[in-house]
Amino acid sequence: MGSVIRGRTVLVNGALAVLLAGGIGFAYVSLGDDEATASATTRTTTVMRGDLTASVAASGAVESATKRALAFTGSGTVTKIHVKVGTTVKKGQKLAELDRTEAQEQLDSAEADLAVAAEADTSTSQGYGSYVQAKNAVSAAQRALDGTVLYAPFAGTVTAVNGGVGDSASGSTGSSGSADSSSTGFIELADPGKAQVTGDFTESDATQLKVGQAATVTFAALSGVTAQGKVAAIDSTPTTENNVVTFAVTISLSDKPAQVRIGQTASATVTVSQAKNALYVPSAAITSAGGQSTVTVLENGTPVAKTVTVGIVGSSGTEIKSGLSEGEQVQITIATGTTGNGSQTQRGGFGGGGMVPGGGGGRGMGGSR
Structure with missing residues (x-):
């Protein structure tokens, strides 16, 4: 009778060992697969030609210029x-x-x-x-x-x-x-007929500003209403708050829209540079390191890195002064991947965690019931 009990005990322990090993193995494979899904995808775009505009912006309040x-x-x-x-x-x-x-x-x-x-x-x-x-x-x-x-x-x-x-x-x-x-x-x-907006521009943005530069002003409470203006004054003394250095810049409005009232919140966008009929690519296509900028170009279907000289960075893309030709195909690399708690990991967690040192039993982190 004792030998029969011992035999059953060995059989049960063996089955538990197989199940545990299988669970650990499945979880390992799941985690391994999760890591493997981290990758990068690419898309292709064309070197384009057109007008580029670089600008900086800041918010402020409408006030009387006089x-x-x-x-x-x-x-x-x-x-x-x-x-x-x-x-x-x-x-x-x-x-x-x-x-x-x-x-x-x-x-x-x-x-x-x-x-x-x-x-x-x-x-x-x-x-x-x-x-x-x-x-x-x-x-x-x-x-x-x-x-x-x-x-x-x-x-x-x-x-x-x-x-x-x-x-x-x-x-x-x-x-x-x-x-x-x-x-x-x-x-x-x-x-009230002569209005201006004073905004706090960051230190780096303020270095690009000059009196007389054109600006476009929009208003938070007035959708679709815009006004044109110019940089009228740039404070020579900065303001520092929370370790952020800003300079107050006054934008005078050429004409104040009838709906605009003194005290309303406004945003001023100042054009700091322009490039007419320039070659450009999306800014994401450019990689910069060690003072050099490179772009990956497809030549007969093969990706080739080319060194380029860049110009202004506009809202549509970055100007290419040399290194590329109009119509060339360039690649943009986009990093993708899971966050480590994919569906397989969620389902393949350490069930019955009492067998794992420090485990608390129940379902694994992020797992399903």
Whole structure:
């Protein structure tokens, strides 16, 4: 009886060994097949001739190209504000006023002093000097009086009112009630008819930009609407954020589409170079290494590597300056393959993983039930 049991035990263990070996072998073959499926395919294209355009792009916001921060040049207390944010004004329109009492008194006093100086003997150096000094005082007092009223220097829209009635104004050194466009004035005015877009271009893209280059601007909220423009200014000082260096570039629009509003998101694409009637191939057909560029050409059906000289890289392809002829057939290699968890591997995982060191039983990784 003992020998029979031992015989059955040997038979069962032998069967398990065969099954385990078979499972391991199948899984090995499956994994081996998976690796073997990694390959590369090729397609053929033709050396073409046409126009190429290379461009760089960046996003930004639409803003007024003509804007001004306006400040009183006189001093006093604000007594009247004739506009609010969003008001459309004409050139020369009155925007705000200060109390003119003190400024008028100073002008009256200066004019009286001038009258006295003019009646005195101006034939002497001292008399003439007093006259000139009094005359200059009148001019300064008149400017101070004129500076108590803020006028619109151009037709536009009020974008900010930074104060209210009762506030004090100490005057500014600006001319004709204007301040630097980057500062904050009492009233800020913009011409919505003249627009620009300022975008942050990467360091490498900015090196290709020059003032006057043509640009095309599209708008995120307006499908199919475009505007033409030119590079108007390139900041000389970069901005670094998250270790990325960018330069602010201003694109002025030749004509602002009627639908476009100040503040909308826009994308500016600047043409940096062009090649007319050039030979070109898809950029993927070119391999570069060690300062050399090569293209695989089919000669009588046989792939042959040729060294080429490349030019601009455009949206349609890369310019070929020498090394190829129009109509030649070139190869583009495309890497393909599985990710290592193909269907065979999924089905042929290590079932009954309790026999594998560290195994947890159940189905193999990615396998099916």
